[in-house]
Amino acid sequence: xxxxxxxxALKKAPSNSWVAFSEDESxxxxxxxxxxxxxxxxxxxxxxxPVLVKVPEDWAVRVMSA
Amino acid sequence: MGRKxxxxxxxxxxxxxxxxxxxxxxEEKYNWAxxxxxxxxxxxxxxTAWFEAFVDSGSPWCLxxxxxxxxxxxELEGGVRDDLGGIIQGPKVPMYFHRVKVVVGLEQFExxxxxxxxxxxxxxxxxxxxxxxxxxSFDSSADPPTIELMRTYxx
Numbered sequence: 001x002x003x004x005x006x007x008x009a010l011k012k013a014p015s016n017s018w019v020a021f022s023e024d025e026s027x028x029x030x031x032x033x034x035x036x037x038x039x040x041x042x043x044x045x046x047x048x049x050p051v052l053v054k055v056p057e058d059w060a061v062r063v064m065s066a
Numbered sequence: 067m068g069r070k071x072x073x074x075x076x077x078x079x080x081x082x083x084x085x086x087x088x089x090x091x092x093e094e095k096y097n098w099a100x101x102x103x104x105x106x107x108x109x110x111x112x113x114t115a116w117f118e119a120f121v122d123s124g125s126p127w128c129l130x131x132x133x134x135x136x137x138x139x140x141e142l143e144g145g146v147r148d149d150l151g152g153i154i155q156g157p158k159v160p161m162y163f164h165r166v167k168v169v170v171g172l173e174q175f176e177x178x179x180x181x182x183x184x185x186x187x188x189x190x191x192x193x194x195x196x197x198x199x200x201x202x203s204f205d206s207s208a209d210p211p212t213i214e215l216m217r218t219y220x221x
Contacts, residue, residue, distance in 0.1 A: 003081040003210075007096050011083045020115075035133045039115045051103055052117040054131055054188035059083040061097065 001026050013055040020050040075171050077102065079211040080118070098211045100204065104189060105169040106130065108138040113169060119189030121213065123197060128168060128179040129161065129190040135181055140164055142181055150182045159184030168195060173217045175199040 001009075001021070009028040013019045018038035020030040029050055030041035042050035082099040100121035105113040114134055129150070135142045145162030161182035167174050168191075177195025191197075201216040 003096065006081055007083050035115075035117075035131075036137055039137075042115075050115055052115050052188065054117065054133075054186075056186040059085045061084055061088070 001028075010053065010055065011059065015055065015057045017055045019053045019055060020047065021053070022047050023049050023051065025051050074214055074216045076212055076214045079213060098206075100211075100213050102170055102191065102213075104191070106134060106138060107167040107169065107174070108140050108164065111138045111140075114138065117188040119191050120187055121196070121202065122190045122192055123202075125190050125192030126194060127163075127192045128177055128195045129185055129192065130166075130179055130181050131185045131188050132162075132181045132183040134188075135164075138166075140181070145181065146178070148180065150180065150184050161185075170196075170200075170215070173199075 009021075010019060013031050014033075018032050018035050019028065020032070020038045020042035021027065022029055029045055029047050030038055032038035032041050035052060035054075038052055039050065079098045080101040081096045082101070084094070084097055087094055101118045102121060103116040104119045105116055107113045114137060117134075119128075119130070132142050142162050145164040148161055148163065149158035150161040151158040159182055161180040161184070163178045163180050165176065166179050167176050168179070175195055179195060199217060201218050203214045205212045205214070
């Protein structure tokens with residue numbers, strides 16, 4: 001998946017949701033409200049081992065430290 | 067005591083959205099970030115699905131979103147309580163430490179990791195657990211930027 005495609009897929013996702021991509025991350029598979037729903041939807045669409053992304057509340061730039 | 071290294075794993079960084087181009091960097095439409103795919107294992111649970119975690123040498127620990135607890139069969143509040151805050155002043159939120167195994171590529175390590183509903187991303191790979199088990203190098207001059215990992219073992 002090209003960087004622009006990944007950006008578009010992530011920015012379309014609702015805030016605080018989860019996005020599932022295919023095993024090789026070449027394709028968007030599902031949007032879901034929870035981790036469990038995202039896994040379930042991906043597996044229901046034939047993607048046994050999806051890659052999940054937790055979508056933040058917004059896309060503000062954050063300094064990654066805790 | 068020495069350290070022994072094994073095979074290196076070199077990966078491209080991933081793009082991460084931004085709300086809008088920063089006025090200081092108007093040409094940049096997104097950020098590159100050091101993001102790795104990981105799985106978690108708790109006790110004898112099946113592993114989670116792969117999910118993205120940010121590599122963050124500024125974090126003392128590995129941290130994960132609390133929504134991963136239920137599929138792992140973990141009782142969030144049964145862990146060791148602490149408060150999670152950022153480098154920007156603001157309210158702290160509770161987090162709970164549990165011992166988990168973290169799978170990165172073909173490697174895995176065990177660590178006490180914090181779980182919190184306040185985390186904005188799926189996971190953060192910090193110093194304890196991740197950086198003390200991998201020799202990590204970043205190359206931001208590459209296009210795309212790359213990250214290279216080499217598992218190390220104390221001998």
